[in-house]
Amino acid sequence: MTATRPSLARVLRRAWGPVRPVLLAALPLAGAAGALACAGLAWREMSANHAIAALEAGHDRPVAADAVPELMLARIRFLAARERLDEAEPLIAALDGSGSPALRALAQIALGNARLRQAFAKLEAGDLEPATPLVGLARQAYRRALTLRPEAWDAKFNLDVASRLVRDFPERGREQGEEMPADPKKIWTDIPGQPRGLP
Numbered sequence: 001m002t003a004t005r006p007s008l009a010r011v012l013r014r015a016w017g018p019v020r021p022v023l024l025a026a027l028p029l030a031g032a033a034g035a036l037a038c039a040g041l042a043w044r045e046m047s048a049n050h051a052i053a054a055l056e057a058g059h060d061r062p063v064a065a066d067a068v069p070e071l072m073l074a075r076i077r078f079l080a081a082r083e084r085l086d087e088a089e090p091l092i093a094a095l096d097g098s099g100s101p102a103l104r105a106l107a108q109i110a111l112g113n114a115r116l117r118q119a120f121a122k123l124e125a126g127d128l129e130p131a132t133p134l135v136g137l138a139r140q141a142y143r144r145a146l147t148l149r150p151e152a153w154d155a156k157f158n159l160d161v162a163s164r165l166v167r168d169f170p171e172r173g174r175e176q177g178e179e180m181p182a183d184p185k186k187i188w189t190d191i192p193g194q195p196r197g198l199p
Helices: 008-056 069-081 085-098 101-124 128-148 153-165
Strands: none
Touching (some): 008 069, 085 101, 101 128
């Protein structure tokens, strides 16, 4: 006489018996947890939108480095418009780690614009020496923006403006880290000035 093997349906019925009450109790809990998570995300998004609107309206709002990238960008723009670049730097670094290339490019453009405004203020005051490094920093920011988003027209235009302010000169005869001796009679600024004399 051969032993009969239990059918698959019977095995499933036996296994389902002890699991059924646990699943019936767990399903409502899982649904509630999912609803709470969705509500938390919606609240975070609504809170971020309110903070972005406030920053764009000119009202300062503190922003943590782990905030949503759009909120970090709004704060960077707010700080850059007010030339508070030391406060913007940590947010730019945080955005580089979590933001999309488009948002990171916009942050670099805001940084470059702030540096260029500072340089123009120095030039208008006739203070040429400190304006040169500011123009260089602005150009760096615009180049980073174009690396991230090559079609960014603002970055292209402003890079062109900054490049016309300070010329690039080849540094012949200079090795890595070696300082060139300055001849006091041959010192000239990188910023083009008003031409003097006859043509």
